[in-house]
Amino acid sequence: MKGYTRHRAEDAAAIGTLAPWESLIADAIGNVIEFWNFKRSHGAVWALLYLRGRPLDAAAIQAELGMSKGGVSMAVRELEQWGVVRRTRSPGDSAWHYVAETDFFGMIGKVVAEREGALVDSVVRDLTRAEALAVERSVDEAELERVQRMRRLAEFVSMALRTFLKTANLDIGATKDALDAPDEGG
């Protein structure tokens, strides 16, 4: 199981130039987002950018985290797509620099919401189709009843999920400021 085989925090930082306490954090974040089917390295990159609080270029990320060039490129690209990292270029500078957005969990929540929504929808679709097939084949009455109960439950979950996601977004939004730095905010 991917999400539960956590890295022991003390073993982190073996590679890269991160301070032990920093890789402790990078690993903790990695554990969290890995559970939601994101990649561990995404968490590490975001954590680094957030902790430093100032724009870092790809070379710095690569050195600090001990990642490969390509890995950094992919990681920042995806983090950008999710809106949790922003790319800036100071005038007179040839390299891009990356900053962490502080609304990390809000953005991640949105991505998860889309995925879960698609998953639940597909389940409802399949169950509906299965029910139709069961009717065609005129299966046993009791069995048909169970299929219908299942589909109804799936529809209920679908609705409950949508409702919860709205609430959850608000809750996370309320804590948005918790990650805003008081000074030198990017």
Add this chain to the structure above:
Amino acid sequence: MKGYTRHRAEDAAAIGTLAPWESLIADAIGNVIEFWNFKRSHGAVWALLYLRGRPLDAAAIQAELGMSKGGVSMAVRELEQWGVVRRTRSPGDSAWHYVAETDFFGMIGKVVAEREGALVDSVVRDLTRAEALAVERSVDEAELERVQRMRRLAEFVSMALRTFLKTANLDIGATKDALDAPDEGG
């Protein structure tokens, strides 16, 4: 990403003797629980038992789902541990038979709750430790502030999760009867 590479529902039932509409359901359930880091086969076994509504022995499960002997043994064992499947033996019968518990999502919820709880706790622990280390090394004031904000957020999430799990358990409990069969209930 494991949870999101769903099996196309129509491709199911290639193996095993399940009716197409049944494997459609088995696959749908598999998609759902796979997202929560359970195995696909667990969902298939439970779905089969639930749909049939009567005790099946290991040989039947094996034939219907096209699984191996060992696979069935492991699947039912774990389903039993989670409390979503019960094992019975009719008198004068040499083989065990298995029945689906209808409080499937309640039980799964409990397991997930334990796992997520452990995950969140370990994160809080790591962040606390990281903060202590950061103080020792007397890191930059602003950076320390960000670590503290992170830890506080983690603690908030930990509490929010516990609260939500109580609510969620109630919500799922309310829908518990949705899967209870009206007749021939095990």
Add this chain to the structure above:
DNA sequence: CGACTGGTTCACGATCGCGTGAACCTCTCT
């Protein structure tokens, strides 16, 4: 305008988790 630094892409290799199926064990019925 050419050279070079920085960024992107992609095929390969390492790693990991899962199911298989054979070997082994247990329990029932004769």
Add this chain to the structure above:
DNA sequence: AGAGAGGTTCACGCGATCGTGAACCAGTCG
């Protein structure tokens, strides 16, 4: 008690996934 069916365990193989690093591309500065 013996035979045999049913159940469990576990080492192996397969498939999927992720990161690497080399080759390629773009944009910048001299």
